[in-house]
Amino acid sequence: MNGFLYDIKRTLSGKFTIIVVILLVLVTAATAYGAGISSDTADPAHTDIVLPYINDTNGVIHVSDYIINGYGQPVSGLSVTSSILNIVFHDSGRDVITSNTSMSENGYANFTFNDKNLTGFIYKYYPYYKNGVPEQLSSQSQIVYEHDTMNQFQTTYFPAYPSYNVCFNDSTVPVYAVLLKDKSNPSQVNTMVYVPYINSSINNQPLYISDNITSSPVYGVTMHKVMPNYAKDGPNSGAFIYTTHLTTEDLDKYVNIYITNKTGAMVIPNISYMYTYVKPGVALQDGLALYFGILLIPILGIFSAYFYYGKDKASGVLESIIARPITKGKVMISRFTGNSVSFLIGLLISFGLADIILEHYTGIYISAGTFTAMFLGYLVEAIAFAGIMYLITQFEKTQGEILGTGIALLFILGFMWTIVSGAILFLLRLTSKTSFLKDLLIIDSISPSYFPDIISDYHLGVYSTVSASSVGINIYSVVLIGLAWVLIPSLLALYFARKRD
């Protein structure tokens, strides 16, 4: 059998590899499960939102429900149930004037009735439908129409996103602000402004949508001028979707949406929500960052190298191979390749399974970029730790020495590196923030356990609180650091393997 294939097979079928791969898969799957279930449970594609508009034309009431899904797309084929009740309250309750079931088409479900000289009526409807079935709230939402004015009483319901605010700014025409998910980017929360009637006084001038992000929620703001930094041209009729660009830096902060007219007067009360939802892959990354890169992967790299090379070399098992037509260097390369392939397969299985789990809970796969960043980051880390162990093995004579050094590596370069790097930074007495971050980056680059963070920072474009590029994280530096970790320890190990007994 070809030496490489034998070593790869041997490494892959080795007990330690199997144990570690199972451990990786379990840990990654559990983390993915945690990330999946902790994301909101809204199912935007199958959640429908009803946005009613009532128009009275000479005693003929036109009800037009605009129905969108959680992505803001118009919905056809939804059976919308509603009723009109007399506003006058009798002992037996309110008279039902008419009940209606309309099928939506291109987003609209319409019906008409005569008000029969009513002093007023209540339009009672279900604001949310899940899979075509009305969400059974404690009471239905109501729009009260009385004396040519409208008001809404909406039952509070927060299925995370979507949710909406509505305001009858001029007592006749509502302005809806709906929080939606972005179909192409689940980390984004969009805001749709829906103004159903084009000729209202509101619509005689364009709306302006502004946002800002704060550490605490903003309530009851009265704006008197347009926020120049954020003002956007909004709609003057129909639906308009506005995107607030959110990053992981905004996680757990409050996003405030303001809808104003051109003078800055608030058209509806501002919306304030906490940004909690991130991309599945990023959620997985955050979860794994706690122990994966600083503990599990170093264990994988260090102990795989020990069990499949260091131990064999120290115990003499390797001699039974070296005595054959193969050089010491080739034996090392073969074993190292076996280790690396086992890391590759283990990580692919782990992240592949994690992807499936996250898709199950969030409806979306990890993005290719995030998957690649995670996979390459941890693969390089594992190979780097293995390479360091191969290098150490060339200088240590006993299994105990090799294992002891490996465990020390696990402590120093693994889960204690934060302390080590902190101590170094303290000794350097850095004061400038940028300098501090750059030095922190350089020190973090000394440990392979932080390479996944660096590649992730590059992918996300953010390092700590500053942009990644501002501290020198770019494609060149990431590739350089990655190649350095893959090549330098292993090539040094190869050099000494060929030169030393």
Add this chain to the structure above:
Amino acid sequence: MITITNLTKSFKNFKAVNNLNMEINNGEILGLAGLNGAGKSTTIRATAGIIFPTSGSIMVDNLDIVKDKANASKHIGWVPELPNFEPDAKPIPLLKYYAGLYGIKPDDAEKDIVELMKKFDIYPYKNRKLRYYSQGMKKRFSLIAAMVGNPDNFLFDETLNGLDPQGVREVRDLIIELRKQGKSILLSSHILSELQNVADRIAIMKNGAIIKIITREELRSLGATGIKVHVKNPNGKIIDILSSFGEAGSDGYYYIIKNKAGADPSELNEELVRANYKVDYISMDNETLEDYFLNMVK
């Protein structure tokens, strides 16, 4: 053929092998004797390409074991003192892996491997991991492993240690068989009688150097000291006859004649028979290899 020229191997400041020269011809068994630490195993390990010589050269069939390691190793089979194989490996896959290093196709290799395993009585244990093999089974496996690739040169490093009498005989027969096939064999052993039995020459090592190489002819007359004789019907007159052949004495059972140059046992036998003694044992009383060896290395 193995040619070792000016081989020196140092470990830090200690010279394990010091300027050693040796040649093992095709169809020859060279025994390597020496006390512990004499440098036997170091010499063999360097010859097998396990360790690098500090200086000097080792040529295996004219291929340098350092400069042309992979090719030279195709011509050499190494049987270590303590076989140490991958403990979780099963014999056939491991041997096939070894065969692959020699460029042998898996199917061809398996056929030969099965034959060898049958020959060495470990085929019934083909599905057992090597960690569960006894020491003797490991030795047998080690012999098979050394024969993979059918090399022309063999290095046996204390191979007889740990073998039962049957195993010793099998290995001895194997070594002799290999010699008949024209292989060159370097055999180190503490069991000097075995070296004496099979070796064409014996190199005695001390402090990393060869201090004496003894040929088979020299082995036969090694340190001859007299004639040893036993008769069934001894009496007082026998001493007179024995004394004419040298300084006669008795250890209580044998009569021993010493210090007579050129004493011929056949002449003595003739004299004793003529005098009506019933001779049932007569031989040259040689100094043993062990005595000779100990005198050399002390």
